[in-house]
Amino acid sequence: xxxxxxxxxxxxxxxxxAVAGLLMPVPRLAILNESIRNLYFHVPMWFGMTFIxxxxxxxxxxxxRTPTPELDILAHESAKTGILMGVVGLATGxxxxxxxxxAWWTNDPKLNGAAIAMLIYGAYLVLRSSFTDEQQRxxxxxxxNIFAFATAxxxxxxxxxxxxxLHPGAGGNPAFAKYDLDSNMRLVFYPAVIGWTLLAFxxxxxxxxxxxxxxxxxxxxxx
Amino acid sequence: MKNSLPKLRPVLLLLLGLVLPVLRAAxxxxxxxxxADTLRHDGKIYVVVAVITVVLAGLLFFLISxxxxxxxxxxxxxx
Numbered sequence: 068x069x070x071x072x073x074x075x076x077x078x079x080x081x082x083x084x085a086v087a088g089l090l091m092p093v094p095r096l097a098i099l100n101e102s103i104r105n106l107y108f109h110v111p112m113w114f115g116m117t118f119i120x121x122x123x124x125x126x127x128x129x130x131x132r133t134p135t136p137e138l139d140i141l142a143h144e145s146a147k148t149g150i151l152m153g154v155v156g157l158a159t160g161x162x163x164x165x166x167x168x169x170a171w172w173t174n175d176p177k178l179n180g181a182a183i184a185m186l187i188y189g190a191y192l193v194l195r196s197s198f199t200d201e202q203q204r205x206x207x208x209x210x211x212n213i214f215a216f217a218t219a220x221x222x223x224x225x226x227x228x229x230x231x232x233l234h235p236g237a238g239g240n241p242a243f244a245k246y247d248l249d250s251n252m253r254l255v256f257y258p259a260v261i262g263w264t265l266l267a268f269x270x271x272x273x274x275x276x277x278x279x280x281x282x283x284x285x286x287x288x289x290x
Numbered sequence: 291m292k293n294s295l296p297k298l299r300p301v302l303l304l305l306l307g308l309v310l311p312v313l314r315a316a317x318x319x320x321x322x323x324x325x326a327d328t329l330r331h332d333g334k335i336y337v338v339v340a341v342i343t344v345v346l347a348g349l350l351f352f353l354i355s356x357x358x359x360x361x362x363x364x365x366x367x368x369x
Contacts, residue, residue: 074357075301078350083308085342089335090312254311269353276360283367 073265080262084108087255094249098167099235105163107255111263112156113181113223119267120149120188124216127209139205140278141271142212146191148271152263153185168233177227177234184219191215 088107096103123145130138160178165171172178194211198204227234 071357074354076304078354079301079305079308081346081350082343083305085346086309086339087312089339089342251311258308269357273353273357273360276364280360280364280367287367 074269077262077265077269080258081266084255084259084262088259091255092251094252102163102167103252105159106252107259109156109159109163110256111259112152112159114260115264115267116149116152116156117220117223118264119145119152119271120216120219122268122271123149124213127212130205130209134202134205136201136205136282137279139209140282141275142209143195144274144278145271146188146212148267148274150185150188150192151270152267153181153188157181157185173233175227175233176230177232180222180227184222187215187219187222 084107088104093101093103123142126138126142126145130142160181161171164173164178191208191211195204195208198207
């Protein structure tokens with residue numbers, strides 16, 4: 068119970084976000100209309116993804132310093148959770164684009180940057196699956212993970228800002244444009260970011276524990 | 291069971307505190323550009339909110355039970 072307080076917090080925050088995200092007043096803006104509420108669901112996917120990928124890189128660096136299978140599993144499952152969040156982010160963004168811009172996908176720098184970054188992480192999974200030797204797999208994918216992170220983050224957050232982008236918050240503007248500086252929106256947005264990020268860590272933790280357990284059981288069977 | 295109630299109190303208080311702004315917002319009436327006001331007042335937006343809450347609660351409950359089963363299994367393997 069003491070160790071799991073953050074999971075309870077995640078449950079409370081996510082339920083709050085589901086209710087308040089739909090019912091709290093939002094700024095009345097043309098074109099965006101009620102879809103401004105996507106800020107509570109689409110944007111936290113990217114926040115959660117970023118935080119969990121930072122954790123993944125952290126575990127990868129630790130693995131390279133002290134190679135243990137636990138650290139490899141943690142890095143791998145964190146990256147997988149990050150990829151899941153990113154895919155959900157792309158999918159939700161695509162739905163929004165269809166009804167706001169009229170197309171499922173546009174060649175917007177923000178969209179393409181995110182897509183390329185996701186492909187880079189997709190390659191991480193492909194790379195992992197191409198080794199049979201466990202230590203080689205762990206070491207090389209840890210190194211790749213660091214480079215993937217260093218390449219993906221500018222694609223997500225820096226390059227789209229250097230050019231014009233239709234995406235809200237992009238195109239030279241800081242991410243927190245006027246529509247999310249609204250104090251009512253902050254009351255939901257910040258809990259949403261924390262809640263979805265905690266959920267990402269929760270999922271990664273459960274997946275890692277399962278993976279670790281599987282390994283232990285195999286070891287026991289061999290012994 | 292007796293012991294779990296005091297532990298839950300801060301969680302419930304936090305939830306209550308977070309919901310307060312929603313109640314205030316529900317009490318305010320506004321009229322400006324085209325938004326889903328009718329849905330919010332007379333319509334069935336609350337039905338959707340309830341449905342989403344149930345779906346989310348169900349998924350979270352599943353995750354919690356998965357977490358617990360995993361903890362039990364971890365204990366078993368350790369022994």
